Amino acid sequence: MKTITFNQKETSPIALEFDELIPDEIFTWEKSDFDSYMVPIGNSKFPLSNYFDVEVEGTAESPAEVVMIINGDLGRVKYIGAKMSNGQIVANSSVDLHCGAEMSGGSLLVNGDAESYAGREMTGGELTIKGNVKEFCGASYIGDWRGMTGGIITIEGNAGKQLGECLTGGEIRVKGNCDILAGIHMTKGLIQIDGDVTRWPGGQMQNGDIVINGKLSRSLEGFDYQEVITDPTISGKSFSGKYIKYLGDIARNGKGNLWLNAEKNRYLL
Template identity: 55%
Template sequence: MKTIKLLMKKFSTIPLEFDNILPELLYDKNKKEIEQTIIFHGNKQEPLSTYFKVSIDGECNDAENCEIIIDGDLHRVKYIGNAMSKGRIIANSDVDLHVGAQMSGGHIIVNGNAESYAGREMTGGILEIKGNVKEFCGSSYMGEWRGMSGGKIIIHGNVGKQLADCMMNGEIYIKGNCDILAGIHMVGGYIQIDGNVTQWPGGQMKKGTIVINGSVGELLQGFIKEEKIQNPEINGKYHIGNYTLYTGDIGAKGKGHLWIKEN
C-alpha cells in the first residue's frame, strides 16, 4: 500500500484545481515527481509543491493500492477526484465544486462539507461525504442531460436542491434532509432519503425509485397513489414500516416509483 500525504502549506482564495491529483496518475511517481505535478491556480499552471507539502509512506505496483490523504483548508480546492478510476482519496476538510465528478471507480471520502455538483455524471466507484452537500449532487452538468449512471453516493448530512438531476443509474443514500426536486428528470437508479424532503420529489421522472423515510412537504400532482405496503422489499432490501407507493410523473409519461414512509 502506498500512501501519498498532501498537507496544505499555503492557502489561496483563488481556487486550485486537482484534476491531476489522482491515484492512477501518481501511484508510480516518486516524491519529487509528485511535487512537480501541475495543478491549476485560476488560469495559471503551478507545481503542487507551491501549495502542498508532500510525503510518501510505502509503495505499490498499481493504482488500486494507492491512497491520497489531503489535509488543510480545502474549501477552495475544486475537482478533487475528478475522473478518478482507482484507489482512494481522503479529504480531511470541506471541499469546493465537483468532488468526485465523472469518477468511474475507487473510493472518495470527504470528512467535511462539499459544494455543488458532487458526484456529477459519475459512472462508478463510491463517493462518501460526512457533512452536507449543496445543489446538483449526482446530477448532469448545466446544459447536459446525462446525470449519474453508476456507482454509489453516500451523504451523511443534508443535500440541496435538484439532487440527481437526470440520474440514469446507480445508488444515492442521504442520511439527512433534502431540498426541492430530488430526482428531477430521473430515468433510472435508486435514491433513499432518510430525512425530510422540502417538496416536489421526482418531478418529471420517467423511471427509477425514490424512497423517503421522513416527511414530504408537498407532492406534485403527477403522482398517483397506488397502495400501502408494510415492510416492502425495495431495491433488494426490506424497509421496516408502512410505506405508500406512488407512480409518476404522469406529466412526463413516467413510471417511476416513489415510496413514502408513514411517520
Template identity: 65%
Template structure:
C-alpha cells in the same frame, strides 16, 4: 500499498484544480515528481509545493494500490477524485466543486462539507460525504441529460436542491434532509432519504425509485396514489415499515416509484385508526 499525503501549507483565493492529481495519474510519482509539478489555478499554474507539503510512502504498481490523503481546509480545491478509476482518496476537511465527478471506481471519503456537483455523472465506485453537500449531487452537468449511472453516494448530512437530477443508475443515500426536486428527470436508480424533503421529489421522473423516511412538504400533481405498502422490496432491497406508494410522473407517462413514510405523512390519509394502527383509505392530494 502507497500513501501520498498532502499537508496544507496555505490556501488560495482562487481554487486549485486537482483533476490531474488523481490516483490513475500519480500512482508512480515520487516526491521529486511532485516538487516539479505545477497545479492549475485560474489561467495560470503554480508549484503544488507552494500550497502543500507532500509525503510519499511505499510503492504502487497500479492506481488501486494508492491512498491519497488531503489534510486541511480544501474548500478551494476542485475536482478531487474526478475521473478516478481505482484507489482511495481521503479528505480531512471540506472540499470544493466536483468531488468524485465522473469517477468510475475507487473510494472517495470527505470528512467535511462539499460544494456543488459532487459525484456528478459518476459511473462507479463510492463517494461518502460526512457533512453536507450543496446542489446537483450525483446529477448531470450543464447541458447534459445523463447524471450518475453507477456506484454509490452516501451523504451523512443534508443535500441541496436537485440531488440525483437525471439519475440513470446507482444509488444515492441522504441520511439528513434534502432540498427541492430530488430525482428530477431520473430514469433509473434509487434515491433514499432518511430525513425530510422540502418539496417536489421526483419531478418529471420516468422510472427509478425514491424512498423517503421523513416528512414531505409538497408533492407534485403528477403522482398517482397506489395505497399502503408494507416492507416493500425495490431492486432486491427491502425497506422495513409502511409507506404510501405513488407512481409517476404521469406528466411524462412515468412509471417511477415514490414511497413516503406513512406514519410521518399520515396527514395525507383520510382515516387512521389508532386502536389497530391500520390505515383504511388514501384520499386525494390536499390543496397545497
C-alpha cells in the same frame, strides 16, 4: 501499498484544480514528481509545493494500491477525485466544486461538506460525504441530459436542490434532509432520503425509485396513489415499516415509484 499525504501549508483565494492528482495518474510518482508538478489555478499554473508538502510512503504497482490523504483547509480545492477509477482518497476537510465528478471506481471520503456538483455523472465507485452537500449532487452537468449512471453516493448530512437530477443509475442515500426537486428527470436508480424533504421530489421522472423516510412537505400532482405496502423491497433493498406507494410523473407518462414512510406522512392516508 502506497500512501501519499498532502499537507497544506498555504491556501489560495482562487481554487486549485486537483483533477490530475488521482491514483490513476500518480501511482508511480515519487516526492520529486510532486515537487516539480504545476497545479492549475484559474488560467495559470503554479508549483504545487507552494501550497502542499507531499509525503510518499511505500510503493504501488497499480492505482488500486494507492491511498491519498489530503489535509488542510480544502474549501478552495476543486475536482478532488474527479475521473478516478481506482484507489482511495481521503479529504480531511470541506471541499470545493466537482468532488468525485465522473468517478468510475475507487472510493472518495470527504470529512466535511461538499460544494455543488459532487459526484456528478459518476459511473461507479463510492463517494461518502460526512457533512452536507449543495445542489446538483449526482446530477448531470450544464447542457447534458445524463447524470449519475452507477456507483454509490452517501451523504451523512443534508442535500441541496436537484439531488440526482437526470439520474440514470446508481444509488444516492441522504441521511439528513433534502431540498426541492430531488430526482427531477430521473430515469433509473435509487434515491433514499432518511430525513425530511422540502417539496416536489421526482418531477418529470420516468422510472426508478425515490424513498422518503421523513416527512414530505409537498408533492407534485403528477403522482398517482397506488397502495400501502408493509416491508417493501425497493430496488433490491429491504425496508421496514409501511410505505405509501405513488406512480409518476404522469406528466411524462412516467413509471417511477415514489415511496413515503406512512408513519411520517400519515396526513396523506
